[in-house]
Amino acid sequence: SQQGEEDPQALSIQEGENATMNCSYKTSINNLQWYRQNSGRGLVHLILIRSNEREKHSGRLRVTLDTSKKSSSLLITASRAADTASYFCATDLNRDDKIIFGKGTRLHILP
Amino acid sequence: EAQVTQNPRYLITVTGKKLTVTCSQNMNHEYMSWYRQDPGLGLRQIYYSMNVEVTDKGDVPEGYKVSRKEKRNFPLILESPSPNQTSLYFCASKKDRTSSYEQYFGPGTRLTVT
Numbered sequence: 205s206q207q208g209e210e211d212p213q214a215l216s217i218q219e220g221e222n223a224t225m226n227c228s229y230k231t232s233i234n235n236l237q238w239y240r241q242n243s244g245r246g247l248v249h250l251i252l253i254r255s256n257e258r259e260k261h262s263g264r265l266r267v268t269l270d271t272s273k274k275s276s277s278l279l280i281t282a283s284r285a286a287d288t289a290s291y292f293c294a295t296d297l298n299r300d301d302k303i304i305f306g307k308g309t310r311l312h313i314l315p
Numbered sequence: 316e317a318q319v320t321q322n323p324r325y326l327i328t329v330t331g332k333k334l335t336v337t338c339s340q341n342m343n344h345e346y347m348s349w350y351r352q353d354p355g356l357g358l359r360q361i362y363y364s365m366n367v368e369v370t371d372k373g374d375v376p377e378g379y380k381v382s383r384k385e386k387r388n389f390p391l392i393l394e395s396p397s398p399n400q401t402s403l404y405f406c407a408s409k410k411d412r413t414s415s416y417e418q419y420f421g422p423g424t425r426l427t428v429t
Contacts, residue, residue, distance in 0.1 A: 237417055246405060247358075249417040257369075292357060294418075301365055301412050302373055303348065307357035 227293030322370035338406030347389040351402040
């Protein structure tokens with residue numbers, strides 16, 4: 205069963221605007237990771253946030269984690285055309301060593 | 316260069332013909348994993364391995380086998396492929412099972428079973 209569920213499924217915004225994607229999960233986790241995938245290619249790791257962390261930043265990326273609500277958000281500020289991609293959250297479960305991915309958010313940056 | 320490699324990148328085969336997709340990493344990572352990606356379903360974990368000679372089932376292991384005889388290699392074996400195994404497959408590795416490390420992904424293998 206899917207652990208992570210991203211929301212929205214698809215998002216189109218103008219270049220320069222901020223993009224926010226959300227991820228919800230069901231069971232207790234060790235960490236949560238966000239990945240980017242350009243069409244049909246391998247996944248690239250963006251940021252990892254541990255279960256005892258609430259917020260992390262990396263360049264134009266900001267990730268928050270709310271373990272009480274079992275949710276995370278990824279904010280991309282000042283979006284660029286190159287940010288057009290699919291974004292996935294993945295949860296590293298602490299009941300076993302599985303890693304569960306969500307179905308992804310397709311982000312399209314309009315020129 | 317640190318990387319995960321997969322071969323072949325593209326494969327078209329027929330139902331029932333055994334095949335192996337190889338995966339190799341050069342980062343001395345303990346944890347390796349196989350995923351399949353299907354439209355609308357995201358990535359689903361097939362098998363994972365926490366170290367040499369240790370493998371465990373992911374969410375969708377049926378129809379697949381793996382082995383981990385060496386740390387760097389984690390081949391995916393389809394003994395009798397069927398059309399429902401047509402998919403995009405990714406191998407990934409990370410340093411170990413602890414909570415602090417991200418995964419590195421291979422470029423993917425697009426498999427078509429007719």
